[in-house]
Amino acid sequence: VQDAIYKNIFAELIRSRLPLFRSVAVKIVNSSADADDVVQNALLRAWNKRRSFSGRREALSAWVVKIVVSESYNLLRKREREGNKLQRIVPVEQRENPLLPELDKAIAQLPELYRETVHVAILCDLSIEDAGRVLGCSANTLYQRIHKAKSMIREIMRRNANE
Amino acid sequence: MQMNNEQFEKLLQNKKDQSFHFEKSEEEFLAEFLAATDRPAACDFRFLRRAALFAVAAGAAIFIWFSMKPEEPVVSPEVDLMTETLRLFAGDDVAVLFVDNDLVIGERTSDEHPENLLKVSLDENIELKIACANNDSISINSSNVYGNVIVSQSDSQTLVLDIDLLIQGRHINTKIPVERGVTKVEKNGLHS
Numbered sequence: 001v002q003d004a005i006y007k008n009i010f011a012e013l014i015r016s017r018l019p020l021f022r023s024v025a026v027k028i029v030n031s032s033a034d035a036d037d038v039v040q041n042a043l044l045r046a047w048n049k050r051r052s053f054s055g056r057r058e059a060l061s062a063w064v065v066k067i068v069v070s071e072s073y074n075l076l077r078k079r080e081r082e083g084n085k086l087q088r089i090v091p092v093e094q095r096e097n098p099l100l101p102e103l104d105k106a107i108a109q110l111p112e113l114y115r116e117t118v119h120v121a122i123l124c125d126l127s128i129e130d131a132g133r134v135l136g137c138s139a140n141t142l143y144q145r146i147h148k149a150k151s152m153i154r155e156i157m158r159r160n161a162n163e
Numbered sequence: 164m165q166m167n168n169e170q171f172e173k174l175l176q177n178k179k180d181q182s183f184h185f186e187k188s189e190e191e192f193l194a195e196f197l198a199a200t201d202r203p204a205a206c207d208f209r210f211l212r213r214a215a216l217f218a219v220a221a222g223a224a225i226f227i228w229f230s231m232k233p234e235e236p237v238v239s240p241e242v243d244l245m246t247e248t249l250r251l252f253a254g255d256d257v258a259v260l261f262v263d264n265d266l267v268i269g270e271r272t273s274d275e276h277p278e279n280l281l282k283v284s285l286d287e288n289i290e291l292k293i294a295c296a297n298n299d300s301i302s303i304n305s306s307n308v309y310g311n312v313i314v315s316q317s318d319s320q321t322l323v324l325d326i327d328l329l330i331q332g333r334h335i336n337t338k339i340p341v342e343r344g345v346t347k348v349e350k351n352g353l354h355s
Contacts, residue, residue: 007197014193022185032183040196047200099174123179154171 006050009060010043017061020134021068023124028072030104038075042067062134069116073108106156114149121146245280249294258301261292262308262330269303271296279314279322279343285335297322297343307331316343 021042025035046053046064053060107118121131121142132142166174187195248259248266258269259277271277275296283291295301299314310328317323317340324339 003200007200010196010200011193014196015189018189018192022183026183027178027181030181032185035183036185036187036192040192040199043196044199047196097174097177100178103174103178122175125179150171150175154166158165 002051006047010047010050013061013064014043017064020061020120020124020126021064024065024068024119025072027119027123028069028104028108029075034075035072038071039068042071045071059136062136065120065134066116069119070112073115076108102157102160103153105160106153109156109160110149110152114145114152117142117145117149118153122149245292245294249277258299258303259294260301260303260308260312261290263288263290265307267303267305267308269301269305272300273298275299281322281324281341283324283326283339283341285326285328285330285337289330289333289335291326291328293324295322303328319343 018039021039022032022035025038025042026032029035029038042064045067046060053063107115110118116135120126120134121128124131126134128139128142132139135142137145245259245261248261256271258271260267260269273296275298277294277296277299279295279297281293281295283293285291293301293312295312295314297314297316299312301312301314303310303312308328308330310326312328313325315323315325320342322341322343324341326339327336329335
């Protein structure tokens with residue numbers, strides 16, 4: 001019976017939040033197929049730990065987002081390890097703008113907290129209030145984090161260019 | 164790479180505007196997820212491999228530690244058993260004996276603490292362990308053992324046990340010299 005309730009909760013979560021999860025994942029892994037795999041894995045990881053979760057549904061969404069971000073970067077690291085075996089998929093926009101890979105690289109070098117901020121609050125189409133709810137912080141805190149994340153990205157890009 | 168604020172914001176907007184087409188509809192995605200939840204969780208082989216490696220390393224470390232540890236002096240388990248029994252029967256007026264590992268309680272007359280722990284082979288297959296003072300008189304009146312053991316100090320090193328016991332219907336009457344302290348005596352009275 002409990003599992004049936006959890007299934008309903010997860011089904012509702014997927015119906016309402018799948019675009020957000022996909023959007024977060026796809027901007028990290030740059031492939032819709034890989035993004036779907038990442039989101040499925042993240043949801044299954046959350047499902048396997050469902051009994052330890054007793055928070056609100058909004059908190060469940062925030063939790064899954066965090067897993068999506070970490071799973072996406074895990075996939076990128078796996079791709080790097082496999083090197084030539086997998087061709088890195090470069091979307092059309094990235095081929096047109098040579099700075100986009102540099103931006104991806106800089107975001108990947110951010111501390112986890114700011115990486116999540118960039119993916120959820122900057123790169124997704126969410127209002128500040130919604131992004132704050134997903135990340136579990138107030139709008140004010142989020143504004144500060146966004147500001148800090150942006151200056152860190154610029155600094156990292158500058159440093160990477162000089163190396 | 165020098166970018167002004169406007170260029171940087173434009174770059175972020177560029178990233179934000181990236182569009183991707185997802186093959187699966189939300190309902191297809193959900194159906195796939197629900198089907199996966201019905202499958203038993205896949206075994207995490209990476210975890211198992213790490214656990215196995217850890218177990219092997221821990222085993223090797225324990226083996227090395229034990230092989231390097233200096234050997235501790237071996238204490239006879241009988242003496243351990245006797246010491247522990249004495250500790251439990253803390254009073255000095257209670258005599259503690261073991262006849263073939265069966266605990267027998269008797270009475271003592273000595274006021275001294277029973278500091279001698281002796282193990283004596285009396286007869287074929289009968290072994291007596293006894294705690295006694297240097298000069299002691301122990302009387303036993305239990306269902307299987309009946310009689311007396313008189314302990315006398317012969318010199319500074321030696322005690323003489325005068326044993327007159329009826330053990331399981333067999334009468335044993337003998338005098339055995341033993342060394343004081345923790346000692347073991349075979350049935351012919353020679354120290355081992």
